[in-house]
Amino acid sequence: AQSVTQPDIHITVSEGASLELRCNYSYGATPYLFWYVQSPGQGLQLLLKYFSGDTLVQGIKGFEAEFKRSQSSFNLRKPSVHWSDAAEYFCAVGEPGQAGTALIFGKGTTLSVSS
Amino acid sequence: DGGITQSPKYLFRKEGQNVTLSCEQNLNHDAMYWYRQDPGQGLRLIYYSQIVNDFQKGDIAEGYSVSREKKESFPLTVTSAQKNPTAFYLCASSLQGVNYGYTFGSGTRLTVV
Numbered sequence: 001a002q003s004v005t006q007p008d009i010h011i012t013v014s015e016g017a018s019l020e021l022r023c024n025y026s027y028g029a030t031p032y033l034f035w036y037v038q039s040p041g042q043g044l045q046l047l048l049k050y051f052s053g054d055t056l057v058q059g060i061k062g063f064e065a066e067f068k069r070s071q072s073s074f075n076l077r078k079p080s081v082h083w084s085d086a087a088e089y090f091c092a093v094g095e096p097g098q099a100g101t102a103l104i105f106g107k108g109t110t111l112s113v114s115s
Numbered sequence: 116d117g118g119i120t121q122s123p124k125y126l127f128r129k130e131g132q133n134v135t136l137s138c139e140q141n142l143n144h145d146a147m148y149w150y151r152q153d154p155g156q157g158l159r160l161i162y163y164s165q166i167v168n169d170f171q172k173g174d175i176a177e178g179y180s181v182s183r184e185k186k187e188s189f190p191l192t193v194t195s196a197q198k199n200p201t202a203f204y205l206c207a208s209s210l211q212g213v214n215y216g217y218t219f220g221s222g223t224r225l226t227v228v
Binding site for chain 1: 121148150155156157158160163173203205207216217218219220221222224
């Protein structure tokens with residue numbers, strides 16, 4: 001069965017510092033991979049997705065993620081964090097070509113930004 | 116603008132009552148999903164539907180029911196059989212299953228009083 005692990009429950013980063021949020025997945029082949037962001041009391045917004053090809057994907061708001069097959073990881077990065085990036089971040093995995101299935105989400109990482 | 120609308124934003128339910136959460140989308144998406152979110156638990160799948168008049172149970176379907184009579188609508192009923200219904204409920208939709216990622220609604224916070 002698929003699973004997604006986000007090892008860090010809460011991370012605090014200084015404004016202007018770089019950010020890396022970790023995501024590891026368990027799946028027999030290369031899954032579809034997603035990062036979403038959620039502000040308090042709101043729905044989730046898609047930051048970026050990986051299906052195939054170039055392992056470094058660019059997303060919205062200056063975020064990027066790198067797929068590493070050997071490590072079963074899809075870590076999210078940002079070179080310089082802004083206070084408005086404080087939110088909860090979710091990694092998700094989906095089965096390629098399986099229209100009858102749904103995304104599996106990790107438990108999330110809460111990002112706090114200090115001034 | 117196209118989007119997905121959940122209503123109400125806040126809902127209070129007395130113990131023993133059924134309550135229905137609304138989810139409507141005008142994105143012409145085929146698939147719709149209901150997730151439950153609890154602090155520290157991430158999103159857990161309740162039900163999903165790929166086409167009209169068809170739906171599948173997710174990981175935590177007990178105590179919930181759904182219908183998909185129209186492509187645009189996927190209401191969720193939280194029944195009295197759900198022992199711990201207080202949570203944040205998120206509806207999502209997508210084209211052709213998971214491939215394109217989801218569009219989420221803004222959620223409904225249900226509280227049992």
